[in-house]
Amino acid sequence: ELNTEWLISGKGDMINTSEATIPTISSIMNVKLVGQYAQAGYLCGYNDPEYMDSLPTIPFAVDSEHKGNYICFEVKGDSMDDGSKHSYEQGDIVLCREVNQEYWKSRLHYNDWNAFVIVHQTDGILIKQIISHNVEKGFITIHSFNDLYPDREIDLREIKAIYNVVKTQKNR
Numbered sequence: 524e525l526n527t528e529w530l531i532s533g534k535g536d537m538i539n540t541s542e543a544t545i546p547t548i549s550s551i552m553n554v555k556l557v558g559q560y561a562q563a564g565y566l567c568g569y570n571d572p573e574y575m576d577s578l579p580t581i582p583f584a585v586d587s588e589h590k591g592n593y594i595c596f597e598v599k600g601d602s603m604d605d606g607s608k609h610s611y612e613q614g615d616i617v618l619c620r621e622v623n624q625e626y627w628k629s630r631l632h633y634n635d636w637n638a639f640v641i642v643h644q645t646d647g648i649l650i651k652q653i654i655s656h657n658v659e660k661g662f663i664t665i666h667s668f669n670d671l672y673p674d675r676e677i678d679l680r681e682i683k684a685i686y687n688v689v690k691t692q693k694n695r
Contacts, residue, residue, distance in 0.1 A: 550587070553580040554618060556595045562648045569642060569684060583618050583690065592621040594686065596640050596648060598694075603650050605668040609637060611650055614694030619686030627679050631656045631663070635687075641665065642684040643677065650688070 555578040557565045568574030581595060595616050603611035611617065619640050622631065633639070633653035641649045651665035654674065661679045 550585055552583045552585050552589065552593065552618075554583050554593050554595045555579070556581045556597065556616065557648070558597045559599045562596075562599065565642070565648065581616065583692070585618075585690070589620065589689070593689075594619055594621070596650070596686075598650055599648075602667040602669050602672045603638065603652075605670070607668070610668055611638060611688075611691065612694060616692040616694070617650065617688045618690040618692075620689050622685040622687055627685070628658065630658055631685075633663075638688040640686040640688060641677070641682055642686075644681050644683055 555575060557578060565574075583595065595618050598611045598613055598615040598617060601613060604613070617638070617640065622639075631653060633656060637652065638650055639653050641651060643649055649665070651667060653663050654666045655664040657663075657676075662676045663679065664674055664676050666674045
């Protein structure tokens with residue numbers, strides 16, 4: 524969005540206002556939101572249509588219509604906050620698309636996505652990076668951006684759902 528001429532010479536406007544550089548929003552998705560205080564209930568109710576209907580929805584601006592099962596989660600904790608612009612901070616809202624369980628049996632495309640939301644049956648709702656997937660043994664290795672949290676392996680049989688993070692609304 525910055526004007527190249529302004530960057531080089533200081534002339535002109537700092538922000539390039541040509542239509543080609545302004546992102547367009549083609550639609551708004553109304554997506555169910557699992558907030559921080561609803562996360563414990565989500566573990567039990569994610570397969571219950573009545574519970575899902577009770578969740579609030581929030582509008583999410585997207586550049587195109589999306590296919591698939593989408594849901595938003597509010598980020599809780601600091602495990603994915605390393606201070607970089609790619610961090611996920613407490614209170615951010617992440618728009619996620621469900622990764623169908625049939626894809627868990629072949630190598631997940633974890634390099635295509637910066638982060639995933641993992642619904643774990645005992646650890647709750649985790650936002651992590653997946654750094655490896657052992658298809659034969661049925662394990663994934665998860666990674667936190669914050670160095671205080673070590674990498675760890677999770678058995679896929681302990682996971683109820685996996686979502687790839689598609690977009691983020693920052694809590695600023």
